[in-house]
Amino acid sequence: MNKTPGIVLLGVGVALIVFGVSASDSIGSSVSRAFTGTPTDKSLWLLIGGIGATIAGAFVSFRRT
16 A cells, blocks of 8 residues: 555645644743633644644554554
8 A cells, every 4th residue: 555645744744733833842832821821723633634644644544554
């Protein structure tokens, strides 16, 4: 089976995680964390989406067929 979609999904997931970490270190996220105790919704969704895409990409890439 073709593993290209899994590798692409894995790469997209890693990129989303990197963007999520970057967004959680931003000034807006720091201000939000100071008032609410949590980072911004954007950074949370980037991290959640990145983790999900990475897991799905790893599953598709490394499963045996």
